[in-house]
Amino acid sequence: MRKLLIVAGVVLLVGYLTATNPAWLPDWARSAASSVALPFRLAALAAKEADAELRVPVGGVRAAQVKDSWHASRPGGRLHEGQDIFARRGTPVYSATEGYVVRVGESGLGGLTVFVAGAGGRWYYYAHLDSHAPDLKVGDHVTPDTVLGYVGNTGNAAGTPPHLHFGVYTAAGAIDPLPLLADRE
Numbered sequence: 001m002r003k004l005l006i007v008a009g010v011v012l013l014v015g016y017l018t019a020t021n022p023a024w025l026p027d028w029a030r031s032a033a034s035s036v037a038l039p040f041r042l043a044a045l046a047a048k049e050a051d052a053e054l055r056v057p058v059g060g061v062r063a064a065q066v067k068d069s070w071h072a073s074r075p076g077g078r079l080h081e082g083q084d085i086f087a088r089r090g091t092p093v094y095s096a097t098e099g100y101v102v103r104v105g106e107s108g109l110g111g112l113t114v115f116v117a118g119a120g121g122r123w124y125y126y127a128h129l130d131s132h133a134p135d136l137k138v139g140d141h142v143t144p145d146t147v148l149g150y151v152g153n154t155g156n157a158a159g160t161p162p163h164l165h166f167g168v169y170t171a172a173g174a175i176d177p178l179p180l181l182a183d184r185e
């Protein structure tokens with residue numbers, strides 16, 4: 001019983017500190033509280049309705065300018081599970097939605113990538129970035145105003161004109177983002 005009370009106390013304290021985020025909290029405690037809280041934040045967001053509209057994640061590009069590349073055939077019999085949004089190298093890539101950064105990575109296929117978990121259990125995938133936004137890290141809360149990185153052609157896009165590969169994943173698999181795209185302003 002006493003142990004249970006201590007655990008409950010720690011959970012409440014972490015929750016309180018995470019919610020209030022006081023200025024005196026040292027950085028190590030802030031980051032510990034934030035990593036403990038992330039799974040709870042993701043669960044709360046997953047319980048919400050999925051976004052009906054996604055802001056075009058590339059600066060200066062309108063939804064009508066995105067040329068449909070959903071399910072285009074790719075080498076090895078693969079289908080293209082996303083949309084390619086072309087723009088000049090270095091154009092800012094914004095989050096299409098509110099959410100939390102769940103991965104800041106690098107792979108042979110996607111090059112420099114970011115995954116954002118959003119409402120309704122969806123995951124948003126941003127690939128072929130020229131660079132990540134400085135200081136972007138797992139656990140960061142993002143909105144459609146947050147820069148995740150910059151358009152490039154890293155990974156298997158090397159040799160193609162710079163573009164963002166934008167993918168949307170649900171528990172049932174990838175869905176086409178194009179019908180959901182809305183202009184940023």
Ligand SMILES: [Zn+2]
Pocket residue numbers: 080082083084164165166
């Ligand atoms: Zn692509």
